[in-house]
Amino acid sequence: MTQTLDQKRAALAWQYATAGMAQHGKEYKGLAKGAPALIMNSGLMPTLAFYSGKDKSKAAQHLLDDLICGLSQRLAGQALKTGQGALLFPKFMEALQKSESSEYLRYTDEALELLKWIRQFVDAVEAKAA
Template identity: 40%
Template sequence: MRTLDQERAAFAWQRLREGRTANYTNLAKSLPALVMTSGLMQTLAFLQGKAGNRGRSEHKELLEDILKWLADSRVAVLDGAETSFDGAMNRFTNMTPLEYQRATEETLSFLRWVRYLAGTFSHSSEQ
């Protein structure tokens, strides 16, 4: 049986193998500081605002990856219906402080694995 940290690493590895760009990994590397200074909901709102309606972008991909991890059954901070930005924000605003702290910690732990593993990929295209 794998530990939760191993599961986080596997999830981050899978996401990076799907062809995330160098812009994605650079954004993921800088995001923990934003989470720590501004908060989780504010950081997710920043990603949503930057993603806009531009189709695929590193902001949109990272937002989706964070929400998918938080909704993963191994973590269960969000449920499957809350993987959209609106659904997640609704859930976050109704969480207890302890639940919100756990969501923040899980997000930071996921981003840490993205940062650790990002250097193992060569990014052939910048978007």
């Protein structure tokens, strides 16, 4: 049985939202809820750089990892383990910098689609845990 693209995104997002909420709770939820607006206003690369900042919280680092892992899996076919995405941040940013504009837009669109699911699931995870 073949899964739809939305089912694949939803499965990733459920995994990310569950782990993010379990480890960071409301802070992860707030970041996940605000991430799409940040991407729309600032762009994908500035948003990733913001989450990667050395003074950023563990929740921001976790969301950064989730986004890089999710984008790598969905668009590059690389199944990264938790924690590997944040470690690959410099290489990921270099690849985005060198990409064609159509490829950069594809990554941006995919990030927004993945975040759409994560935003919904952080509420469900919180409601279930309460």
